Amino acid sequence: xxxxxxxxxxxxxxxxxxxxxxxxxxxxxxxxxxxxxxxxxxxxxxxxxxxxxxxxxxxxxxxxxxxxxxxxxxxxxxxxxxxxxxxxxxxxxxxxxxxxxxxxxxxxxxxxxxxxxxxxxxxxxxxxxxxxxxxxxxxxxxxxxxxxxxxxxxxxxxxxxxxxxxxxxxxxxxxxxxxxxxxxxxxxxxxxxxxxxxxxxxxxxxxxxxxxxxxxxxxxxxxxxxxxxxxxxxxxxxxxxxxxxxxxxxxxxxxxxxxxxxxxxxxxxxxxxxxxxxxxxxxxxxxxxx
Ligand code: UTP
Numbered sequence: 330x331x332x333x334x335x336x337x338x339x340x341x342x343x344x345x346x347x348x349x350x351x352x353x354x355x356x357x358x359x360x361x362x363x364x365x366x367x368x369x370x371x372x373x374x375x376x377x378x379x380x381x382x383x384x385x386x387x388x389x390x391x392x393x394x395x396x397x398x399x400x401x402x403x404x405x406x407x408x409x410x411x412x413x414x415x416x417x418x419x420x421x422x423x424x425x426x427x428x429x430x431x432x433x434x435x436x437x438x439x440x441x442x443x444x445x446x447x448x449x450x451x452x453x454x455x456x457x458x459x460x461x462x463x464x465x466x467x468x469x470x471x472x473x474x475x476x477x478x479x480x481x482x483x484x485x486x487x488x489x490x491x492x493x494x495x496x497x498x499x500x501x502x503x504x505x506x507x508x509x510x511x512x513x514x515x516x517x518x519x520x521x522x523x524x525x526x527x528x529x530x531x532x533x534x535x536x537x538x539x540x541x542x543x544x545x546x547x548x549x550x551x552x553x554x555x556x557x558x559x560x561x562x563x564x565x566x567x568x569x570x571x572x573x574x575x576x577x578x579x580x581x582x583x584x585x586x587x588x589x590x591x592x593x594x595x596x597x598x599x600x601x602x603x604x605x606x607x608x609x610x611x612x613x614x615x616x617x618x619x
Contacts, residue, residue, distance in 0.1 A: 330485055333478045333540060334381055335449070336374040336456040339442035340367065341387040341433035346590050355390040357460040359594065361601050362608075366588055367393055368421060370460035377475035379456060381427045383449050385442040394430050397422050438559025440549050447546040454481055457562075459537025461589040463597045465604075470582050473538040480514050480579050481540040487569060488514065491578040492585065494534035499526050502534030503563040505578050517576045522555075522563035533578065535563065536585055545569065 344356030357367040371382060384393060399422070407415050422428065431445045443457055456474055464473050471479075473490050480488040494502050503522050507515035519530050539562075548565040555561055569576045586597035602612040 330482055331453055332378070333454045333456060333481065334379055335383060335446075335453060336379040336381070336458055336474070337383045337385060337443055337446045337450070338367065338370060338458055338460060339385045339433075339439055340390055340393055340460065341385050341436050341442045342439075343387075343436050344589075347594075353389075355392055356589065357390075358392050358396065359588065361463060361588070361597050362605055363418075365396060366463055367396065367460045369463060369466065370458045371397075371422070372466070373464065373472045373474050374456065374458055375423065375426060376472055377456070377478055379474070380425065381429065381449075382422075383429045383431065383446045385431050385433050385445045387433055387436060394428075397428055399424075437554070438557075438561055440552055440560035440562040440565055443541075443562055444546060444549040444560070450543060450546070452543050454487075454540060454542055457537075457539040457541060461587070462537030463586045463588045463593075464538075464581070465584045465586070465597070465600060467583055473581055473583060473585075474540075476579055476582060477538055477540040480577060484514070484574070484577055486575050486577055487539070487541045487545065487566070488577040488579050489517075489540075489566070490536045490538035490581045491533040492536055492581045493532050496526055496532065499529045499532060499534070500524065502536075503561075503566075504529045504531060505533050505535060506530035507533065507578050513582075514577050514579045516574055517570065517578050520563055520567050520570065520576070522561045535578075536581060538581070541566075542569070542575070544575075 340355060340357045344351035347356050358365045386393060429449055433442050433445055477488045491505055500523050503520060504524050505517045506519045507517055509515055545565055548568040552560050552565045566576060587593035588597055603609050
């Protein structure tokens with residue numbers, strides 16, 4: 330199999346759970362301390378060997394392309410004014426990385442968003458990263474995207490990240506059933522979108538990291554919208570299962586926070602603050618004193 334070098338970042342959702350903030354700020358631009366969620370996701374991709382970033386955006390998400398714009402004039406101003414130390418934080422992308430922005434048009438679901446990348450991705454395996462699933466960067470842990478890329482190359486198949494989710498949240502996730510839960514990477518038997526607890530085949534929820542075969546595009550083209558009018562990626566992945574050994578689940582190594590909702594976002598912020606050498610001691614004192 331060819332190297333996997335392209336990552337799709339679907340950022341076309343409306344972020345209604347974060348209104349009113351998301352009326353003008355894309356959810357993916359919300360910061361964990363001083364860095365936007367999308368920047369963490371992009372750094373994870375680049376660390377995993379991705380060289381082409383494909384953002385599926387909506388009209389209200391201009392701030393995301395602004396964030397990755399090199400802004401040469403402002404950059405020069407920093408240098409002239411002796412503020413070169415700011416460039417480390419200002420330069421959000423290495424020069425050799427390619428950025429592509431594709432409008433989704435209408436927010437017709439995650440599957441529809443991924444489908445917009447078909448022409449740019451072509452006939453290659455590709456990664457999909459949902460920036461609102463924040464995975465805490467940890468120097469000693471292989472990042473989730475790299476873990477999936479390695480597994481995909483090993484099994485010559487699509488691989489998606491899963492983790493155990495609490496019972497009361499099962500109905501908010503795609504849920505998989507695997508052949509054996511013994512290993513870190515297992516062949517998937519079934520996958521269902523947002524089942525009730527009674528219907529759920531397990532408590533293994535799909536989280537926002539995928540490495541997918543280009544076959545998924547054709548499956549998405551033939552996937553019907555759900556009752557809410559959205560094309561679900563999970564429904565296309567369920568079709569992949571018609572071919573044996575074509576979809577695997579990898580248990581996530583790292584610590585993940587669902588920053589698409591308030592509690593996960595606050596937890597991610599607290600955890601990151603307690604690990605930030607600049608502020609951790611003060612934050613810890615502050616929390617103790619509450
Ligand atoms: P969510 O289910 O979190 O939807 O999408 P959302 O619109 O972002 O947020 P809420 O539920 O209204 O609060 C999961 C991921 O899929 C992307 C989102 O941007 C997010 O990264 N997405 C979703 C799209 O790119 N397009 C869509 O039409 C829907």
